[in-house]
Amino acid sequence: MIKKPSKNTELLSDKPHSKGAVAPPIYQSSLFIFDRYEDLQKFYAGESKQPIYSRVTNPTVELFEEKMALLENGEAAAAFASGMGAISNVVLGLVQQGDRIVAVNNIYPDTYRLLKQICHKFGVKADFVDGDNLKKIEEKIKGAKLIYLESPSTWVMEEQNLREIAKLASKHNVISVIDNSWASPIYQNPIDHGIDIVVHSASKYLSGHSDVVAGVAIGSKEIITKIKNETAILLGAKLSANEASLLLRGLRTLKLRLKQHEENGLYIANKLVEHKLVKKVNHPAIQKNNISSLQGYGSLMSFEVADRVNIPSFCDALTLFRLGVSWGGYESLIIPAIVGIKKGGKDNSAVDFGISDNVIRIFVGLEDKKDLWSDLENAFQKAKG
Ligand SMILES: *Cc1c(COP(=O)(O)O)cnc(C)c1O
Numbered sequence: 001m002i003k004k005p006s007k008n009t010e011l012l013s014d015k016p017h018s019k020g021a022v023a024p025p026i027y028q029s030s031l032f033i034f035d036r037y038e039d040l041q042k043f044y045a046g047e048s049k050q051p052i053y054s055r056v057t058n059p060t061v062e063l064f065e066e067k068m069a070l071l072e073n074g075e076a077a078a079a080f081a082s083g084m085g086a087i088s089n090v091v092l093g094l095v096q097q098g099d100r101i102v103a104v105n106n107i108y109p110d111t112y113r114l115l116k117q118i119c120h121k122f123g124v125k126a127d128f129v130d131g132d133n134l135k136k137i138e139e140k141i142k143g144a145k146l147i148y149l150e151s152p153s154t155w156v157m158e159e160q161n162l163r164e165i166a167k168l169a170s171k172h173n174v175i176s177v178i179d180n181s182w183a184s185p186i187y188q189n190p191i192d193h194g195i196d197i198v199v200h201s202a203s204k205y206l207s208g209h210s211d212v213v214a215g216v217a218i219g220s221k222e223i224i225t226k227i228k229n230e231t232a233i234l235l236g237a238k239l240s241a242n243e244a245s246l247l248l249r250g251l252r253t254l255k256l257r258l259k260q261h262e263e264n265g266l267y268i269a270n271k272l273v274e275h276k277l278v279k280k281v282n283h284p285a286i287q288k289n290n291i292s293s294l295q296g297y298g299s300l301m302s303f304e305v306a307d308r309v310n311i312p313s314f315c316d317a318l319t320l321f322r323l324g325v326s327w328g329g330y331e332s333l334i335i336p337a338i339v340g341i342k343k344g345g346k347d348n349s350a351v352d353f354g355i356s357d358n359v360i361r362i363f364v365g366l367e368d369k370k371d372l373w374s375d376l377e378n379a380f381q382k383a384k385g
Contacts, residue, residue: 008255011067026245027051027059056233060241064248065216068206071185071251072198074218078228079244083181083201085237086215087111088118090197091146093231094175094223097123099145104131104160105353106153108179108201109340112349115148131160132291134168141174149195150179151293155302155337155355157182157282161291166194175223181205181328186258187296197223204328205298208250208257211329212243257366258296264369265299268362271373272303277380279358280304299364300327302337304356311336311360314383320367320375327363332372336360 005013017025032051034040042048051057065077080086091114095101103115105128115126129140131153141147147169151160162178169176177197178190184205190198200206202214217227232238239247269283283301284294305311314336315323321334337359340350364372 024063024248026241028241030054055238058241061239061244064244068216072218073189073191075221076224077216077218078224079239080215081237082213083215084110086199086217089232090217093227095124095145099124101126101146102140102144103148106156107150108154109349113347116347138168141172144174146175148177152182152284159292162190162193162293182298186255188294193293207247209329212246214239214243260366261299262297265364267369268364277306277309278303302359302361304358308385310383314379317379317382330366332365333363
C-alpha cells in the first residue's frame with residue numbers, strides 16, 4: 001500500500017502548472033474573461049468556479065489558501081492583505097449589533113483596538129478575561145457570540161487550554177477563534193483541539209523573509225464561505241497574486257525555518273534565564289505548564305530586566321539584533337515595551353494589561369545562535385548601571 005504523503009511533502013506537490021512550470025504562476029490579472037455568454041451565465045448561477053475578478057478570487061491566492069487549509073487541518077481558508085485584514089474580516093463577518101465578544105487578555109495590540117473601538121462603534125461589546133481561568137471564561141462566554149484567543153499571547157507569551165476552551169465554547173454555542181501566528185501551523189494546529197477558526201498574520205513565519213504583509217483565516221467550508229461571500233468581498237482587503245506567490249515560496253521552507261528558530265530561541269531563552277540581570281523570561285518552554293498544545297516552539301519571547309539595566313543603552317549596544325517591530329523573518333529583532341507604554345493613548349494594550357516597563361521583546365532569527373547570545377551579553381555589559 002502506498003503511504004499517504006506527509007503534509008510537508010504535499011505542500012510541494014501541486015497539480016501540474018501551465019506549461020510545466022514547477023513554481024506556481026503569478027496570475028497578475030485583475031479580471032478573467034469568459035469564452036461564451038453561457039459560461040458567464042453559469043458563473044452567475046453559481047454553477048462554475050472560474051475566477052472572475054481578483055477582489056473575489058485569484059488562482060495564485062487560491063493555491064495559497066488550499067495549502068493553508070491543508071497545513072491547519074481545516075476545510076477551507078481565506079487569504080487577506082494583512083493579518084489585521086484576516087482578523088477584522090473574521091470578527092466583523094461573524095458578529096452583529098448587540099452581540100458580545102469575549103477575548104483573552106494580552107491579545108495583539110491592534111486586535112485589542114479593533115475590539116475596543118470598531119466593534120464598540122457598531123454596538124458589539126468586548127469583555128476581557130484571564131486566559132488561564134477556565135471558570136471565569138465559562139462565566140463570561142454564556143450568551144456571548146464569539147471567543148477570541150491568542151496562544152501564546154502577546155508580550156507575556158501565555159498559553160490557553162485550547163481543548164477545554166473549545167469544549168466550553170461548543171457547549172454554549174459560541175464561535176471560537178484563535179490567533180496562531182506565534183506557533184505557526186508547524187507547531188500548533190488548533191482545529192485538531194476543537195477550535196473553529198484559526199487566523200494568522202502571514203507577515204511573520206509564513207512569509208518568513210520580512211517582505212510581505214498578509215493574513216489568512218482557516219476553518220470549516222461553511223464559515224469560510226460565509227466570511228468570503230458576505231464580508232471579504234465588501235471590505236476588500238484582498239491578497240495580491242504577487243504576495244501570494246512569495247507566501248507559496250515561504251511555505252516550502254516553513255518547517256525547516258521553524259526548526260532552526262526553535263533551536264535558536266530555546267538556546268537564547270535558557271541563556272537569559274541564567275543571566276543575573278534578567279528577572280524573568282516569558283517563553284512557553286520556560287514557563288512550563290501542563291495545558292500546552294504546542295508541538296514545538298516559536299522564537300518570539302520577552303524578558304524582564306533588572307531595574308539597573310539602562311534599556312536605551314541596551315538597545316543601542318546591540319549589533320545583530322535590530323530595533324524593529326514585527327518578526328518572523330531571517331533577522332533577529334528587539335523592541336522594548338517602554339516605548340509603546342510611553343506612547344500612552346486610548347486603548348493602549350500594554351498599559352491596560354499592565355505590561356512592566358522593564359519588559360523587552362526579542363525575536364530570535366536565523367543567525368548563528370552563539371553570535372546572537374554574545375550580542376546580547378555584550379549589550380548587558382554595556383547597559384548595566
Ligand atoms: C503581526 C501580528 C498581527 C497582525 O498582523 P499584520 O499582518 O501586521 O496585520 C496579529 N497577531 C499577531 C500575533 C501578530 O504578531
